Amino acid sequence: MKSMTGYGRGTASHEGLEAVVQVNSVNRRNLEVTFSMPREWQMLEPELSRIVRDRVARGRVHVVVEVTGGETQGLNWDDAVVADVLRRLERLAVARGVEFVPTPELLLHVAELSGGAAKVDPEVLLAAVKPALGDAMEALIAMRAREGEALQRDLRQRILTLDALVERISERSRHTVPAYRELLMQRLRQAGLELDVEDERVLKEVALFADRADISEELTRLKSHLRQFLDLTDQEGPVGRKAEFILQEVGREFNTIGSKANDLEIARAVIDAKNELERIREQVQNIE
Numbered sequence: 001m002k003s004m005t006g007y008g009r010g011t012a013s014h015e016g017l018e019a020v021v022q023v024n025s026v027n028r029r030n031l032e033v034t035f036s037m038p039r040e041w042q043m044l045e046p047e048l049s050r051i052v053r054d055r056v057a058r059g060r061v062h063v064v065v066e067v068t069g070g071e072t073q074g075l076n077w078d079d080a081v082v083a084d085v086l087r088r089l090e091r092l093a094v095a096r097g098v099e100f101v102p103t104p105e106l107l108l109h110v111a112e113l114s115g116g117a118a119k120v121d122p123e124v125l126l127a128a129v130k131p132a133l134g135d136a137m138e139a140l141i142a143m144r145a146r147e148g149e150a151l152q153r154d155l156r157q158r159i160l161t162l163d164a165l166v167e168r169i170s171e172r173s174r175h176t177v178p179a180y181r182e183l184l185m186q187r188l189r190q191a192g193l194e195l196d197v198e199d200e201r202v203l204k205e206v207a208l209f210a211d212r213a214d215i216s217e218e219l220t221r222l223k224s225h226l227r228q229f230l231d232l233t234d235q236e237g238p239v240g241r242k243a244e245f246i247l248q249e250v251g252r253e254f255n256t257i258g259s260k261a262n263d264l265e266i267a268r269a270v271i272d273a274k275n276e277l278e279r280i281r282e283q284v285q286n287i288e
Contacts (some may be wrong), residue, residue, distance in 0.1 A: 001233055002288040003147030004028070004059035004240070010135025013069055014128035015123045020066045021132040023052075023140045027286050028060040036088050037065035046068075048133055055137050056144075057238040058288045061137075065129055140249045144288065151283055152233045158280050162250070163226050165273045169257060170219050172265045215266075240287035247281055 004027040012019045033052050035045055044065075052061050086102060229246050233237050237240035254277065258270040 001140075001146055001148040001152045001235065001239055002144040002285050003151055004144065004288050005286055006140045006143035007104060008136040008139030008141075008143065010132040010137075010139065012128055012130075012132035012135070014131075015124050017067055017069045017124065017128040019128040019132040021129060021136045022064040023061060023133070023136040025056065025059040025140060028058060031056060031058055032060045033063065035063045037063075039204070041065065041067075041122075041125060043122055043274075047126060051130065051133055052137065054257060055141060056288065058240055058245065061140075065131065065133075067128060068127060081109075082110050145180045148287070149240065151287060155280060155283055156230060156233055157165070158276055159226055159229055160281075161276050162273055164279075165269050165276070166219060166222050166226065168214070169261075169269045169273075170264050172263060172269070173215055173261065174221070175254055215261055217256050218253045218260075222257075224248045225253070238288050240284060243280075243284045244286055247277065249282060 006021070007024045010021050013087055024234075032055060033049050035042075035048065048063065048065075052063065069283075076182050085108075089102075090100045229243065229250075232243055232246070249276070254270050254273050258267060258274075261267070261270075
């Protein structure tokens with residue numbers, strides 16, 4: 001079990017180039033990989049994305065690539081293009097009655113748009129970046145694994161709490177029918193009707209209540225779901241989606257029990273269980 005939250009950093013050198021790659025990830029339902037690097041290096045994205053996707057299955061992974069040395073330093077702009085853009089911007093400003101005074105920030109931005117980063121051999125660049133990304137991914141995976149261990153401990157404890165609540169509900173459910181029979185007889189006596197507990201009408205009413213309030217099937221399924229979830233916490237690889245599905249089924253069973261069991265103690269236990277279930281759901285959102 002791994003978390004979807006993590007960070008990694010890697011460095012590498014190749015033919016005078018120094019590459020630094022930082023990778024961070026946060027939770028997402030699916031896998032989303034984004035990059036931050038000069039647009040002239042975007043031809044590297046397919047290969048770098050493949051490396052990331054081979055290592056993680058879920059989460060939003062953001063990769064920051066920085067390369068220095070060689071011919072990557074500085075800008076390589078076209079003077080004629082910069083001058084033409086500035087003239088057009090000036091005409092636009094005059095047409096709208098706005099004073100046009102180029103600032104250093106504007107000049108830098110136009111220069112970047114006209115040429116961008118200095119050109120470098122893509123193969124050489126990739127040879128520098130790939131090992132740096134590999135190291136960054138190793139660090140990211142290690143951090144996600146450590147976070148996953150902490151999540152595993154927390155989730156197992158919370159599932160055991162749910163299991164205790166299920167046992168509490170199960171124990172209480174054995175007394176609901178006798179309690180209802182006693183309450184029914186008490187109400188009949190208060191109404192002036194002296195009926196025997198073995199009276200056919202009383203037996204029929206008690207049987208109907210027992211059928212409506214029977215939660216034995218829901219309890220059996222709940223125990224099975226909780227065992228499956230505990231087993232899931234020990235598995236390697238992505239388990240987040242399956243965990244979400246199991247929790248959905250657990251929630252459905254608790255809702256059914258709450259609606260069927262006409263008992264205050266069971267109702268309180270169901271409320272406690274649903275509160276705990278919500279905390280588990282929040283944690284599962286971080287599982288890969």
